[in-house]
Amino acid sequence: MLHVGSWEQEFLAWVTSGQGPIWNALAGIFTFMGTEDFFLLVIPAVFWTVSRKTGIQLFYVLMVTLFVNIILKDGLGVARPVGVEGVHSREIESAMVDSHYPNDSFPSFHAQSAAALFGFMALAVRRRWAWWMAAVLTALVALSRLYNGLHWPTDVLGGIALGALTVVVARYAAPAMESRPIAFKAAAVGVFAALMAFFLGNVGTKVSGALLGGGLGHLLEASVTELDPKRGKLPRKVLAIVIGFVGILVLRVGLKAAFPSGPVWDWLRYVLIGFWAFGLAPIMFVRAKLLQGARTSPSDSFNPSPPAPPVD
Incomplete structure (x- = not known):
């Protein structure tokens, strides 16, 4: 099992000390954007009514990034900050989706899937504002996991990097698969x-x-x-x-x-x-x-x- 540095514990203790009703509600909204329920709403809707090509590619991008995420979670076995002194964890049930809990912290699936989903959407739109929106939404989803005290900072940073890497790979793999x-x-x-x-x-x-x-x-x-x-x-x-x-x-x-x-x-x-x-x-x-x-x-x-x- 891998362990994290003391600076991460101190950072999480500081972030979670600011929890309150309004911030809790906002964190819940952005956490939702990295869940199965959100994907079941967004991806089929894109496929049905916006772009058939983009919709199915989003589906495959999510499948690939999920595969990589769980392989790393199970292999590395990083313990979550739940129960760590000074860290106030909430919405713990949103993290209890895998049999390896609580040793499944790295990388954050919420952060990784958000980076992959919003990043690929921005790639499909090909506009500067779309890239800015993807970056902001991904950051907010990642911050919600830190605010809830469910991930270490390196978990969300690693998740974002892996999600971005998935987008890069999909950019070149998708045309090859279409043919x-x-x-x-x-x-x-x-x-x-x-x-x-x-x-x-x-x-x-x-x-x-x-x-x-x-x-x-x-x-x-x-x-x-x-x-x-x-x-x-x-x-x-x-x-x-x-x-x-x-x-x-x-x-x-x-x-x-x-x-x-x-x-x-x-x-x-x-x-x-x-x-x-x-x-x-x-x-x-x-x-x-x-x-x-x-x-x-x-x-x-x-x-x-x-x-x-x-x-x-």
């Missing part, structure tokens, strides 16, 4: 999902299921509709988001109550969530004419041309 045949992509998703299930323990079961379901769902959607969010109308997009989120909620919460407890059932539940978000839902949206696809025939468009007048 590969469908059979190669399906095999890659299957192998990566198997590695996650084997190496990542309890968390890996869910992530592996989401990756397999999302990856195969996306390949199905690409062959059937090839969603084109740019062609949709705003009211229909909003309705599609609502329906899509309801579907995710039913699968995530409803099936959890309906299925027996156990890793196999968790895996199956997340397979279905991923398959719905990136496969069945967009196909259904196009079929219901809420959204449009690149493979949509002219007769399926939202604004079909009026019939030609009869010729006398």
Whole structure:
């Protein structure tokens, strides 16, 4: 197990000494931006209504950065500052998601995932303001973990660096993957999902299921509709988001109550969530004419041309 320096303990004691109701609420908001719930809201919404390409790439970027994060957490075994003298830890349940708790502090997943998610969004937007926004949001998510007394400063700094590295790698890897045949992509998703299930323990079961379901769902959607969010109308997009989120909620919460407890059932539940978000839902949206696809025939468009007048 690795240990941290005394300066980090002193710094955290100082930061957490300023906790109060208003700051607690703000920290809760920014901590939420590094959670599974936030990702389930943002990534499918981007895929459905903003950019199909960016949405699926965000999904894979998150999967890769999560894989790296958990491998390092389990391998390094850095103890969290929870219970350390002078450090006031709160919202401890947000850290108790892995079987290796409390020896899973480095790197911070909240900081790493925020850097990867917001950084890749900025890369897709390609505007200076987007990079500034990504930097600010990532910093606020990282600071919320320090404020809550759940991570050491080196945890969040390491997480940010790894998240940024994921964006750099994705910048060059994504074009190469796009040119590969469908059979190669399906095999890659299957192998990566198997590695996650084997190496990542309890968390890996869910992530592996989401990756397999999302990856195969996306390949199905690409062959059937090839969603084109740019062609949709705003009211229909909003309705599609609502329906899509309801579907995710039913699968995530409803099936959890309906299925027996156990890793196999968790895996199956997340397979279905991923398959719905990136496969069945967009196909259904196009079929219901809420959204449009690149493979949509002219007769399926939202604004079909009026019939030609009869010729006398």
